[in-house]
Structure formats: C-alpha cells, structure tokens
Amino acid sequence: MTAVLEKPTLIDEFPVFTDDLVERLADRRRLIASIEAECAIVVAELIRRGAHHDLGHRSMVSLLVDRLGVSAGVARGMIRVATALDEMPHTRAAFEAGDLDLARARQLVSAREANPELFAWHERALVETIEGLPMRHVAGALDYWAQQASLEYAEHDAAVRREQRRLHVSLVNGMVHVDGRLDPVSGQFVITALDTLTDPGNLDPADSRTPAQRRADALVGLCREHLDTDGLPTQRTERPHVMVHVALEALEGRAGRPCELDDTGVITPQAVRRLACDSKVTRIVTRAESQILDVGRTTRVVPTGMRRALVARDRGCVIHGCGAPRRWCDAHHIVHWADGGSTSLGNLVLLCDRHHTLVHEGRVRLPDPW
Numbered sequence: 001m002t003a004v005l006e007k008p009t010l011i012d013e014f015p016v017f018t019d020d021l022v023e024r025l026a027d028r029r030r031l032i033a034s035i036e037a038e039c040a041i042v043v044a045e046l047i048r049r050g051a052h053h054d055l056g057h058r059s060m061v062s063l064l065v066d067r068l069g070v071s072a073g074v075a076r077g078m079i080r081v082a083t084a085l086d087e088m089p090h091t092r093a094a095f096e097a098g099d100l101d102l103a104r105a106r107q108l109v110s111a112r113e114a115n116p117e118l119f120a121w122h123e124r125a126l127v128e129t130i131e132g133l134p135m136r137h138v139a140g141a142l143d144y145w146a147q148q149a150s151l152e153y154a155e156h157d158a159a160v161r162r163e164q165r166r167l168h169v170s171l172v173n174g175m176v177h178v179d180g181r182l183d184p185v186s187g188q189f190v191i192t193a194l195d196t197l198t199d200p201g202n203l204d205p206a207d208s209r210t211p212a213q214r215r216a217d218a219l220v221g222l223c224r225e226h227l228d229t230d231g232l233p234t235q236r237t238e239r240p241h242v243m244v245h246v247a248l249e250a251l252e253g254r255a256g257r258p259c260e261l262d263d264t265g266v267i268t269p270q271a272v273r274r275l276a277c278d279s280k281v282t283r284i285v286t287r288a289e290s291q292i293l294d295v296g297r298t299t300r301v302v303p304t305g306m307r308r309a310l311v312a313r314d315r316g317c318v319i320h321g322c323g324a325p326r327r328w329c330d331a332h333h334i335v336h337w338a339d340g341g342s343t344s345l346g347n348l349v350l351l352c353d354r355h356h357t358l359v360h361e362g363r364v365r366l367p368d369p370w
Contacts, residue, residue, distance in 0.1 A: 030098030037095040037105075043082035077106065084109045087116070090127045099131050104138055111142045118149055158183065178219075194218045197328075204321040209354075217354060221328045224353065246272045274360040277332045302331040302343060310348050317352040320367055324352035332356055334370055 015021050047060055057063040064075035081102070085092040091108050094100040108126065112119040119126070126145060130138055167180035182190060197218035198211065209217070244267070246259040259272045302310070310331055317324040329350040335341030349370055351359060358364035
C-alpha cells in the first residue's frame with residue numbers, strides 16, 4: 001500500500017486523445033478506491049486497539065467524527081466496512097487493488113450480513129461479477145444471487161443434515177436403549193405418527209402413563225403393525241418378525257428353562273404367553289442339550305378370517321374406556337391355547353398391547369360377559 005500513499009502526479013497538460021483522458025480519470029478513481037480501502041484497514045486497526053478509549057472518546061464513531069470531520073452516519077459506514085473486511089478476503093483484495101470502489105464494497109458487505117456462510121461460498125464469484133457491472137445493476141444482481149443461492153444452500157443444508165442421521169439400539173441394564181437423530185423431513189414423519197397415537201384428547205382419564213411412556217408404547221405399536229403387514233421384504237424367504245425361544249413347560253405355565261428373545265435376552269413366561277396369543281408358532285423339538293430333532297410346520301394361531309370376524313365383533317380393545325383401534329390390538333385367547341383353549345371366536349377378544357400385558361400379568365380382568 002506504500003504506492004497508494006504517494007502523492008499522485010498533478011495534471012499539467014491534458015492528453016491529446018480523449019480516450020487517454022478518460023483512462024486517466026479511471027486510474028484516479030481506482031486510486032481513490034485503494035485509498036478508501038487503506039482507510040478501512042486503518043479504522044479496523046484502530047478498533048482492535050480500542051483507540052477511542054485511549055484518546056478519551058466514548059465510541060469509535062465519536063473519534064472519527066472528531067478527527068475526520070465526517071458525519072456520524074459516514075463514520076458508522078466506515079466502521080461497518082472496516083469490521084467486515086477481515087472476513088471477506090476476496091472483497092478486501094479487490095478493494096485494495098482499486099478494482100472495487102467503496103459503494104460496491106458496501107453492497108457486498110450488506111450481502112454478507114444477510115447470510116455470512118452463504119456469502120463465503122460465493123464471495124470470489126460475486127466480486128468478479130460486481131467489478132464489471134454498472135452501479136445501477138449491482139443491488140439487483142446481489143438480490144438475485146441471494147434468492148438463487150439460498151435455494152442451493154437450502155438443498156445442500158438438507159443433504160448435510162440427512163447425512164447426519166443415525167439410530168442406535170442397544171441393550172443396557174436389561175432395557176433396550178434407543179437413541180438417534182433424524183433430518184427434519186424424516187423426523188416429521190416420526191413426530192406425526194407418534195402425536196397421532198398419543199393425542200391427550202383421546203386418552204382414557206384413568207390412563208396413568210407419562211407422555212414419555214405413551215410415546216414408547218406408540219413406537220412399539222407402530223413397529224408391531226408394520227411387522228404384521230404382508231408387504232414387508234423377506235429375510236431369507238421368511239417375513240421378519242420377533243422370534244422367541246421358549247420351552248413347552250413355560251407355555252404351559254410350569255417352571256422350565258428361561259424364555260429368550262433373539263436380540264434382547266430373557267423375558268418372563270407371562271410375556272411369552274401374551275406374545276403367543278396372536279402369532280405364528282413353529283414347533284422345534286430339541287434334546288436337553290438343544291440338539292434339534294424335528295421342526296414342525298408353522299401355524300397361525302388366529303386365522304385371518306377369524307380375526308376379521310373378531311374385529312367386526314369387538315371393533316377395538318374390549319377394556320372399558322380404552323378405545324384403542326383394532327389395528328393396535330392383539331387377538332387374546334381367554335383360555336390360552338397352551339392350556340387347551342380353542343382358537344375360536346368364543347375364546348378370543350381384542351386387547352391393545354398395554355391391556356394385553358396387564359391381563360396376562362393378572363392386573364386387569366376382562367369385562368363381562370368374558
């Protein structure tokens with residue numbers, strides 16, 4: 001910048017050719033722009049030093065007004081540009097070189113203030129574009145860039161957010177811990193589904209579950225319904241579902257070996273009997289040391305046609321005041337089939353997952369006439 005501060009040669013004699021005179025004028029304008037850039041850099045350094053305190057002024061605006069004789073508005077404009085240039089390397093370089101004048105630099109500062117991160121992506125291209133534009137088109141060009149770049153930025157931001165999605169499922173102290181994060185669109189699907197199933201306006205007043213417990217039950221209900229549909233992809237020729245390893249004596253209510261889920265470990269015999277109420281059961285006969293001797297055919301405990309008849313009769317969970325819709329209900333054997341109960345309409349009722357659990361635990365009784 002030392003060359004910028006040298007006193008320019010005064011014009012003693014005009015050039016012969018008008019084009020040369022215009023070019024000399026343009027050179028002087030570039031020199032003015034360079035000097036304005038130097039002024040901005042000096043102001044930035046004064047701000048870093050806290051010069052207004054050292055010189056007894058209440059603010060940097062007050063200092064500039066006093067020492068430079070400018071208005072407060074001009075002083076604030078100088079400070080605004082000066083403080084922004086450190087974060088605008090391409091703008092600063094063009095400004096120092098005289099390729100950008102102060103007016104264009106101010107417009108670029110305004111564009112950056114609207115969205116600093118977005119501006120940083122495009123600063124080089126913006127500076128190159130603004131350098132060659134008439135001043136009357138600069139504001140419009142920056143407005144157009146802001147509109148178009150915002151769309152591009154939004155799309156990029158959405159892609160970045162989606163790449164950050166994750167879901168962890170782990171077994172911690174006998175409980176399944178679910179932790180994750182979703183992009184806004186995916187998350188909205190989850191929120192909408194859970195909100196639909198946990199609407200406080202549809203709750204039984206006697207329901208003592210916390211909101212967190214209702215959300216947990218709703219998530220399980222969504223997964224259960226999904227597993228029960230016919231449109232799922234198969235896992236090695238078999239529809240995915242929950243597999244329970246259970247000894248016959250446990251189903252019959254007698255003591256025996258532990259009952260286990262494939263991924264989450266030991267569960268109670270009562271939970272097994274509840275799961276077995278409305279499920280597919282495959283007989284696998286083993287020796288005591290778990291050597292497989294025979295695999296029987298898979299049977300549906302409650303056939304599809306019988307479930308339709310059950311739904312037509314009960315419409316939903318039969319526990320008074322529950323109101324859970326049919327799609328969230330299991331077909332419960334009043335006398336469990338492992339105890340000799342028949343799979344017939346007279347021995348079946350619809351129960352939501354919560355009440356199904358409570359019935360098997362003996363904490364809730366079926367209403368009359370059952």
